[in-house]
Amino acid sequence: MTTRRPMIAGNWKMHKTCPEAEDTARALVGQLTGKEEAEVMIAPPATALVPVSRIIGDTPVQLGAQNLFWENQGAYTGEVSAPMLVSAGCRYVIIGHSERRQYFGETDEGVNKKIKAAVAAGLVPVICIGESETERDGGKTFSVLDKQMEKGLEGLSEDQFSQAVMAYEPVWAIGTGRSATPEQAQEVHAHVRQFLEKRFGAQTAGAARILYGGSVKPANTAELMALPDIDGALVGGASLKPDTFAEIIHYKR
Template sequence: MTRTPLIAGNWKMFKMGSEAVNTVRKLAELTIGTNNRDIMIAPPFLAIPLVYQELNNLNNAFKKENKTESRISIGAQNLYHENQGAYTGEVSAPMIKDAGATHVIIGHSERRQYFGETDESICKKIGAAFESDLTPVMCIGETESEKNEEKTFYVLDKQIRNGLKGFRSDELSSLVIAYEPVWAIGTGKTATSDQVEDIHKKIRSLLKEMFGVEFSESLRILYGGSVKPDNIADLMSKQNIDGALVGGASLDAETFAKIVNF
């Protein structure tokens, strides 16, 4: 089964509104004509409406110039599982959708590490994303100590089973999973393409057991962890690596465009 690659950029807590707009404008220009893969960027919450408006303006201009519309979509970096209520400081799925996003990153290791997110809270957030027709990008990954103790797949199995508990395969049709080993995020370290391929194969096998072969073969599994222009092609040459969730290297439009256009 053919799966369309997805190259996603997580901007984390970087870029003021004007910086975000300038970056997406440059990225859109550098990826014109890229039509065999999907692109997603996840700016900070406050920049989402600005980036959305800029992309609309760019696409209108591209149409007038008979250029292909940009394939860039917008994601949020987190959400709260309730739609509304007295939850000071939180942002709901309907609010994210209304601001112009179509995707949302859920369960990033930094959210787990610094903000106490659990597999159970991640499961609730995935449900909230689907209720608002957002595509959840569910992050999973092991720490360096877990890797050294050879617990990688034990950890991933637990995160997947608990994070997707109670769902049917038809409810998860647009789900994306991003394998991000915690020891490789922002460290410069990266797993080899063969190591990633082996882990992705195991993830797909688990999903086949849980939800069936059709679901497992259609779901996109991304890799994240110090992805750069010089290693993306090798990663994407593997059968079970369907894209990348890029951190630091997505902050610069030229660098990220090289990854997108691998």
């Protein structure tokens, strides 16, 4: 049986100036022992990547970005490339977050290009998928997720996908305070792993980490993490406060 190291990732979204991000990162590092069971990643806004990288450089905390563009360079005003993120100290990059899809027209095809650009640059993509409330209520959860994975992972080899992290984030549970029940979350995570097994084989699917994201908080982390196919959490608002985020990281205490 494959042992998957849990991962707790904090997506800071459009919060925190550079000084605020530095203070938050410094406070978070102070809450950690260095012997955490879970791998810890934080994704500050792009402006704060370099200063945060300097603070967490020699600590167990990994740096992630919230987005990237699929070209390495060029006349793409306002965009940030994979090599730029690597040079800023990033190890991870979140791709296809529901807010990118909802507000900025991100498509499955665009997600696919971004995943390939990330992998080519040595970044680990955290690939987000999820359904809306209307889609869930209409019984379309699995078909929506299958389409997102089919198109988003198209053309990726088993080797290219092998380091990737999946993140299931039910859109109806993001920032709403409403979370999927443990049973709902496990059912979807098991489905995602079955899809990955058909696509990449049992070994790769068994090793893939699948995170849950959607109003994760200290009160529900341990229950979610106890489920067989949930390997961590992609945390939004609760990651902005170091004390609260540290509680989630130390969910077994």
